Amino acid sequence: MMGDSIDNFHRRSLLRKSVVAGLSVDLIGTTTGSGQRKPDEDQYIVLAGSTDQTARLEHAGYEILHELADGSVLIVQGPAGTVAELQSMVVVTSAVANQSVTVKPTGLGKDNSTEDETSPYKEQWSMEHIRAFDAHDIVTGKGTTIAVIDTGVDHTHPDLKSQLDRDRSRLFRNGTIAAGVDTINLSTKLESVERFVATDVNWHGSHVAGIATAPRNESGIVGVAPDAKLVSLRPFFLEKANDYRLSGNSVDLLIAIDYAAKIGVDVANISLVVTGRNPGSVARRRMFAAFNRVIQYAIEQGTTVVTAMGNQGLNMNEYPGxxxxxxxxxxxxxxxxxxxxxxxxxxxxxxSTTTVAAPGEQILSTVPEELSPQRYSYTSQTSVAAPHVAGLACLVRELNPDIHPRKITQAIQKGAVPLTGDGTTGLGAGRIDARTTIDYLNQ
Known part of the structure; x- marks a missing residue:
């Protein structure tokens, strides 16, 4: 335990805030920045179409940085502005330039806290609502692992450090993969520090992680899968432009998903949405195909992929892809x-897109002390709905370690509460119910 941040939870204020938690990133153009990329070169995502593609690409002057999804997706580096040349090669099904994304980190909002002398567990309305505590009478996620692909996870937080597998956690930056301790920038101090590379440089990832995996340690909060292990995969980093900004790119997202599958995590939670200004464009379709290959590979490796639907208030039946x-x-x-x-x-x-719904309104979870002295805060949106489902997927996997991800999806759908009435259309199978899902599998 660190100081009184957990033990005195009931004697201090809770940070109630109006801020929302969506991590929405927009594809904005070819990447720039540090890492392996040279000033006169670009990185490309190549959908391979032949068994000898690596040799031919290397002969054409491209360096193979990563082979994803059993080699069906390649991350290559070569002369800038040559995506058309790549596309024309007989060994290439399609090619698209790496796209950079910039996220303006949302602050934690104004502290409108009030004294609360009760147990923090009372504040977790969502856990009661999905009957997670009832499910814990049977399963707790023991023996399973969740990868949180996000802004990092606070490795010092009392509700996260015991769950975190630091050895398998990674930072992904411009096609490179880093582990251990290195110099990073923190959003609150805007200065370089020596820190665990996959720690949180915002707060979003820590909040997501707590919802999914916070342990039952009689203080703090409890996650949906309190005995699951946690791997932090951080494809976002802070860089200095006119101001510090949270940046990333599509290559790093793909590498992170592929890495999660390769290390054998049970569930990958992706509480971020990459939107496109022109969903019907050729580049967008090629990017969709690249994500599709990597995700299908992860699923076939046994990794359930849970994603946030995003927070644009749109009917995806009208905006496919x-x-x-x-x-x-x-x-x-x-x-x-x-x-x-x-x-x-x-x-x-x-x-057409939504699988299920989960609580996403004023959800209490963990945040870094550097951003909130209380180390707990409330936030909303689909980013915090997704880890409820990721945790539930771990409960299912504990009950049946050999179950395929598609069967996990079916079980969660079967256990969901059908919703009717105003404001409930287009929510897939309905709102998740952990206990009903587990009981369904135990029939």
């Missing part, structure tokens, strides 16, 4: 509802 990776088949795509099981106005929806 608009949000990645939630639009990719095989993912468990999660919309957000409130305590009345009504969809949040800003949650994307549509039965």
């Amino acid at each position: 608009y949000v990645l990776p939630a639009s990719n088949p095989g993912t468990i795509s999660v919309a957000a509802v409130d305590e009345t099981d009504t969809r949040r106005d800003d949650s994307n929806f549509g039965d």
Whole structure:
């Protein structure tokens, strides 16, 4: 334990805030920045179409940086502006330039806290609502692992450090993969520090991680899978432009998903949405295909991929392929509802994309001390709905270690509570219910 941050939880204020938690990133152009990339070179995502593609690409002057999804997706580096030349090669099904993404980190908002002398567990309305505590009478996620692909996980937080597998956690930056301790920038101090590379440089990833895996340690909060292990995969980093900004790119997202599958995690939670200004463009279709290959590979390796639906308030039946990776088949795509099981106005929806809904309104979870002295805070949107489902997937996997991810999806759908009435359309099978899901599997 660190100081009184947990032990005195009931004697201090809780940070109630109006800020929302969506991590929405926009594909904005070819990458720049540090890492392996040279000033006169670009990185490309290549969908391979032949068994001898690596030799031919290397002969044409491209360096193979990573082979993803059993070699069906290649990350290559070569002369800038040559995507057309790549596309024309007979060994290439399609090629698209790496796309950079920039996220303006949302602050934690104004502290409108009030003294609360009760146990923090009382504040976890969502855990009661999905009957997670009831499910814990049977399963707790023991023996399973969740990868949180996000802004990092606070490795010092008392509700996270015992769950975190630091040895397998990684930072992904411009095609490179880093482990251990290195110099990183923190968003609150805007200065370089020596720190665990996959620690949180925002707060979003820590909040997501707590919802999924916070342990039952009689203080703090409890996650949906409190005995599951946690791997932090951070494809975002802070860089100095005109201001410090949270940046990433599509290559790093793909590498992170592939890495999660290769190390054999049970569940990968992706509480971020990559939107596109022109979903019907050739480049967008090629990017969709690349994500699709990597996600299908992860699923076949036994990794359940859980994604947030995004927070544009759009009906995805009318915008197919608009949000990645939630639009990719095989993912468990999660919309957000409130305590009345009504969809949040800003949650994307549509039965063509949405698998299930989960609580996404004023959810209490863990945040770094550098951003909030209390180390706990409330936030909303589909980003916090998704880890409820990721935790539930771990409960299912504990009950049946050999179950395929598609069967996990079916079980969660079967256990969901069907929703009717205003504000409930387009929410897939309904709102998740952990105990009903477990009981269904135990029949």
